[in-house]
Amino acid sequence: MPKAKPQTRIVRAAAPVRVIRPARIRAPAPKTTPPCMTSLLDLPEDIIRLVLDFLPKMTDKVLLACVAPKFRLAFEGWARAQKNILNIETLETVPLPELIRFFKVAGPFIRVLQVDCASFQKESLLVEFVMEYCPNLEEINYSNATDEFHYRNIMTKMTHLKRVSIECLDAEDVLNFDLQSNQDLESFELVNGCYTGKNLCGLPNLKTLVLRDCLLWNSMDFGIPLKSLHTLELDDCCFEVMHQSLYQKIAESCTDLKELFFSGCDTNFEIIAELPKLERCTLKTWMTSNELNINFLNVLAQNRGNKLTYLHLNGQFQITNEHARCLGQLSSLKELQFSNTDILEDDHFKFFNDLSQLERFGLDFCGHVMDIGMMRLLRKCLQLNTIDLSDCEEITNDFVINAIGYCSKGSGRNLVINVKGTKIRPNILMVG
Numbered sequence: 001m002p003k004a005k006p007q008t009r010i011v012r013a014a015a016p017v018r019v020i021r022p023a024r025i026r027a028p029a030p031k032t033t034p035p036c037m038t039s040l041l042d043l044p045e046d047i048i049r050l051v052l053d054f055l056p057k058m059t060d061k062v063l064l065a066c067v068a069p070k071f072r073l074a075f076e077g078w079a080r081a082q083k084n085i086l087n088i089e090t091l092e093t094v095p096l097p098e099l100i101r102f103f104k105v106a107g108p109f110i111r112v113l114q115v116d117c118a119s120f121q122k123e124s125l126l127v128e129f130v131m132e133y134c135p136n137l138e139e140i141n142y143s144n145a146t147d148e149f150h151y152r153n154i155m156t157k158m159t160h161l162k163r164v165s166i167e168c169l170d171a172e173d174v175l176n177f178d179l180q181s182n183q184d185l186e187s188f189e190l191v192n193g194c195y196t197g198k199n200l201c202g203l204p205n206l207k208t209l210v211l212r213d214c215l216l217w218n219s220m221d222f223g224i225p226l227k228s229l230h231t232l233e234l235d236d237c238c239f240e241v242m243h244q245s246l247y248q249k250i251a252e253s254c255t256d257l258k259e260l261f262f263s264g265c266d267t268n269f270e271i272i273a274e275l276p277k278l279e280r281c282t283l284k285t286w287m288t289s290n291e292l293n294i295n296f297l298n299v300l301a302q303n304r305g306n307k308l309t310y311l312h313l314n315g316q317f318q319i320t321n322e323h324a325r326c327l328g329q330l331s332s333l334k335e336l337q338f339s340n341t342d343i344l345e346d347d348h349f350k351f352f353n354d355l356s357q358l359e360r361f362g363l364d365f366c367g368h369v370m371d372i373g374m375m376r377l378l379r380k381c382l383q384l385n386t387i388d389l390s391d392c393e394e395i396t397n398d399f400v401i402n403a404i405g406y407c408s409k410g411s412g413r414n415l416v417i418n419v420k421g422t423k424i425r426p427n428i429l430m431v432g
Helices: 045-054 058-065 069-080 096-109 123-133 149-156 226-228 243-253 269-274 296-302 321-325 346-351 370-378 397-409
Strands: 084-087 111-117 138-144 161-168 188-193 208-212 231-235 261-262 280-284 310-314 334-338 360-364 384-391 415-420 428-431
Touching: 045 058, 045 069, 058 069, 058 096, 069 096, 084 096, 096 111, 096 123, 111 149, 226 243, 226 261, 243 269, 269 296, 296 321, 321 346, 334 346, 346 370, 370 397, 397 415
Parallel strands: 084 111, 111 138, 138 161, 161 188, 188 208, 208 231, 231 261, 261 280, 280 310, 310 334, 334 360, 360 384, 384 415
Antiparallel strands: 415 428
16 A cells, blocks of 8 residues: 655744733823912902901901002091991000001091090190091090090090990099080990989080989089980989979980980889870889889870870889779870889789780790780780780789680681790790
């Protein structure tokens, strides 16, 4: 047999394997932010004013105003729209150059000045700066004043003052000051001082006089400032004269008086009831006296309250059925309030028969009034729409339930009860 030919195997080399690697992705180069070319001076005026609102101290606002003329103009525009208050004590440690700059920039825009007269640091200098650079002051509030307080000279140089308040260290100090250049003065308040009336004569626009814890002297000038008053407050004052003389002067002088706040209502007070324009009256027990002059209430009752629309009795006044009967005849009243008394009781409400215009009634710390008394009031006063009850622990949820039932009858009636410190849930209910 022929031999088989050997088979030839052709072995081809495998093609080299190519490994394709993914292309490297390069992150784009970060964009460079161009430098901010905005200057502080480019800020719009409304933003500058917001910054001024944010700064807590007037001295800081002045520093900002001095950065550039644009900031100065923004400050002046902002300051004209504000009631700028300056506490003089905040300037006592300011160096002289900064003090001068402060008054030149801010002085014309200061409207209210607060002065602690017990602080003597830079007193003379500050007085001079205020008199020179603050011509538009409208209000000054002094504290810790004595009969020699140097800051009183500011009042002499001002011409636009409308309100002045002075709190004294000693009630026996007779203050000497001059307000005659301030013919537009509307309100004067003296606390713990000696009042004669002398310094307030010749001020035709004086409408409000407040004397608290003061010693009142029966001088020739005492009644003159009273003639233009609309509001008079004599709170816990001691009288160098008999009450009769004081009451007489008030009745004769205060012919335009509309609001009276008085501590005491004892003998001879009935002449006050003859004030022809009196609309609001608050009476408070004075020291050891808790007498509520029945003749005062009788005169008012005979005139059906005259023009009196608001009466507030504050303290442990001796209220009898006769007093309650007179109160119940003040048909001009629209608001009646009692405070801090345990003498007012449910039976007194039986006599509130002619309060035909009463719209609001309030009790504050009146511990003996209960639900029965409140319902009597609600039934008798058909115009009553608001009751304020604060810290009257004997008034309960039953009053609210009964009030809802009563007010829902007929055509319905709206009643708001403001509650705090009672046995009623502490919220405001609308009944109707």
